[in-house]
Amino acid sequence: MTVYFIGAGIGGIDYLTVKAHKIISQAEVIIYDALVDKEILEIASSECIKICVGKRGGEISTSQTSINHLLVQYAQEYNAVIRLKCGDPAIFGRINPELAVLRKINIDVELIPGISSALAVPFLANIMLTEKDNSRCLTIITGHDPNILNWSILSQVDTLVILMGGKNLSVITQKLQKYGRSSDFPIAIIKNGGNPKQIQWKGTLKNIVEKTVNISLSPCVIVIGKVVN
Amino acid sequence: MTVYFIGAGIGGIDYLTVKAHKIISQAEVIIYDALVDKEILEIASSECIKICVGKRGGEISTSQTSINHLLVQYAQEYNAVIRLKCGDPAIFGRINPELAVLRKINIDVELIPGISSALAVPFLANIMLTEKDNSRCLTIITGHDPNILNWSILSQVDTLVILMGGKNLSVITQKLQKYGRSSDFPIAIIKNGGNPKQIQWKGTLKNIVEKTVNISLSPCVIVIGKVVN
Numbered sequence: 435m436t437v438y439f440i441g442a443g444i445g446g447i448d449y450l451t452v453k454a455h456k457i458i459s460q461a462e463v464i465i466y467d468a469l470v471d472k473e474i475l476e477i478a479s480s481e482c483i484k485i486c487v488g489k490r491g492g493e494i495s496t497s498q499t500s501i502n503h504l505l506v507q508y509a510q511e512y513n514a515v516i517r518l519k520c521g522d523p524a525i526f527g528r529i530n531p532e533l534a535v536l537r538k539i540n541i542d543v544e545l546i547p548g549i550s551s552a553l554a555v556p557f558l559a560n561i562m563l564t565e566k567d568n569s570r571c572l573t574i575i576t577g578h579d580p581n582i583l584n585w586s587i588l589s590q591v592d593t594l595v596i597l598m599g600g601k602n603l604s605v606i607t608q609k610l611q612k613y614g615r616s617s618d619f620p621i622a623i624i625k626n627g628g629n630p631k632q633i634q635w636k637g638t639l640k641n642i643v644e645k646t647v648n649i650s651l652s653p654c655v656i657v658i659g660k661v662v663n
Numbered sequence: 664m665t666v667y668f669i670g671a672g673i674g675g676i677d678y679l680t681v682k683a684h685k686i687i688s689q690a691e692v693i694i695y696d697a698l699v700d701k702e703i704l705e706i707a708s709s710e711c712i713k714i715c716v717g718k719r720g721g722e723i724s725t726s727q728t729s730i731n732h733l734l735v736q737y738a739q740e741y742n743a744v745i746r747l748k749c750g751d752p753a754i755f756g757r758i759n760p761e762l763a764v765l766r767k768i769n770i771d772v773e774l775i776p777g778i779s780s781a782l783a784v785p786f787l788a789n790i791m792l793t794e795k796d797n798s799r800c801l802t803i804i805t806g807h808d809p810n811i812l813n814w815s816i817l818s819q820v821d822t823l824v825i826l827m828g829g830k831n832l833s834v835i836t837q838k839l840q841k842y843g844r845s846s847d848f849p850i851a852i853i854k855n856g857g858n859p860k861q862i863q864w865k866g867t868l869k870n871i872v873e874k875t876v877n878i879s880l881s882p883c884v885i886v887i888g889k890v891v892n
């Protein structure tokens with residue numbers, strides 16, 4: 435009885451790790467997030483039980499308590515249960531409550547990292563997040579609740595990568611300018627990074643909202659820093 | 664004629680992506696860094712030309728100019744040349760000069776992300792880098808030249824991940840305390856992360872240097888933040 439917490443990476447099978455591929459192909463149960471690529475689920479056998487517990491902003495979703503219950507229930511009944519998360523579970527994967535309930539009842543847990551969209555999406559869009567002089571310091575945040583973040587610090591880091599920030603773009607760009615970033619500071623938004631539908635916008639803190647008005651930006655990665663140019 | 668910039672991840676074949684595995688198995692030339700796992704090089708055929716251009720602190724190494732020359736030379740002669748970097752080339756992979764010389768002579772380049780030690784090593788050591796309340800902001804730096812960094816900002820981010828910081832541990836812990844971090848702030852050092860020789864030390868900014876005195880810490884990932892506890 436082991437529950438494998440696996441990062442599915444940024445899209446199809448190509449960006450999965452060899453280890454994740456092997457474990458998924460032997461899985462009995464997969465409990466997965468909404469954005470996980472269907473191609474990856476098809477690696478598993480047809481007998482594998484596949485349960486979507488996706489949480490998407492605004493939509494009806496499975497509660498954390500229900501996910502915890504599902505994990506405990508299947509972990510007690512099956513030997514190879516996978517909790518499949520998008521990207522890398524280390525980065526805003528919110529797996530602590532799930533780990534806690536499993537460890538409480540002595541279920542073995544194995545952690546398997548994945549390719550994080552925070553790093554890979556800008557890289558595949560030809561934006562180098564670190565650079566000798568322009569970017570010695572890289573900071574990653576989520577943008578889903580900008581009001582709880584410390585913008586006086588965030589406005590000073592060389593390069594800022596924001597996950598889940600599409601719908602709060604306007605607040606984010608305002609906060610950064612309020613705390614001292616110049617209005618012509620560069621910003622890029624990459625939507626559907628790493629897959630054929632990838633699209634990106636570049637601009638400044640002042641004009642990016644106007645450039646993307648009326649466009650649904652999620653799922654996207656936002657990069658703010660001199661490395662964008 | 665394509666040069667593939669590939670992230671080798673954090674160790675053996677398990678942590679390679681499926682895409683990287685496929686391209687390495689078909690490579691004609693691999694130009695690789697010192698820390699790349701030998702197991703990964705063995706995926707390539709016996710006819711594949713394998714050239715180590717490792718740069719390790721203190722040792723004799725191949726200059727950046729020589730690496731650029733090698734890349735250009737092999738890219739003009741072979742169809743499938745790989746530049747294999749440890750971890751993820753997006754994170755302090757210093758690939759910009761190499762990309763520049765290749766693009767100047769119109770050689771096709773493909774970027775393939777890898778598992779970054781900055782994220783995966785703490786994760787595999789059971790340190791969750793992001794947490795709902797304790798860590799909303801994650802910053803990654805290298806510690807190989809602490810004097811050029813802005814410690815007044817770095818001392819305020821929730822969680823700080825430092826690559827290549829082993830030999831400057833003393834300076835790093837002093838800088839953070841000088842700029843306001845309390846002496847009992849938690850720190851972890853993970854050496855050889857993700858492989859069987861993994862070892863870690865936990866302590867505070869005040870006592871970690873003493874706890875690791877006379878121990879060679881490289882290669883290591885340092886995590887500083889409440890998430891360590």
